[in-house]
Amino acid sequence: MSTDEYLNAKVGSRALSALISSDGYSEYLKTGEPLVHHRPSYFMVFAGFSKWATSVFPTWHAANGRHFVNFLTFMLGTVIFFSLCKRSLTSHIATITTALFASQPVIFGYGFINQKDMPFMVFFSWHV
Numbered sequence: 001m002s003t004d005e006y007l008n009a010k011v012g013s014r015a016l017s018a019l020i021s022s023d024g025y026s027e028y029l030k031t032g033e034p035l036v037h038h039r040p041s042y043f044m045v046f047a048g049f050s051k052w053a054t055s056v057f058p059t060w061h062a063a064n065g066r067h068f069v070n071f072l073t074f075m076l077g078t079v080i081f082f083s084l085c086k087r088s089l090t091s092h093i094a095t096i097t098t099a100l101f102a103s104q105p106v107i108f109g110y111g112f113i114n115q116k117d118m119p120f121m122v123f124f125s126w127h128v
Contacts, residue, residue, distance in 0.1 A: 012043030013051075019044075042119040045069060070118055077122040078102045084125065 046066050053065030081101055085094035 010047075011040055012045070012047030015040040015044045016048055042073075043115070046115055066115065070115055073118045073122055075102075077118060077125055080122060080125040
């Protein structure tokens, strides 16, 4: 787990609960958490899926569910990367380029762990 993963998951859980209760949003903004305005929408998906995954797979730790969401986000980014490559490269070269992108050990490991850069990359790649 990265050092800020627990805090991000906490912010996501609190943001989810803020949507459920009528006074939850104003209470959520008053808490003064350092990440309260730092992309809580992805942290909400991140925390919600983690809670669901631990109920379905009791042997999973909450971090496993969060890392799985990050990995799926990275895989979505890989598909988007391939579609961007196909715009300017041949299909064969786009496939090779995407395979290199997806198989790099540093980037692949990052796809599991980092909960901020992958969704940021995918969001901006999606809008290109």
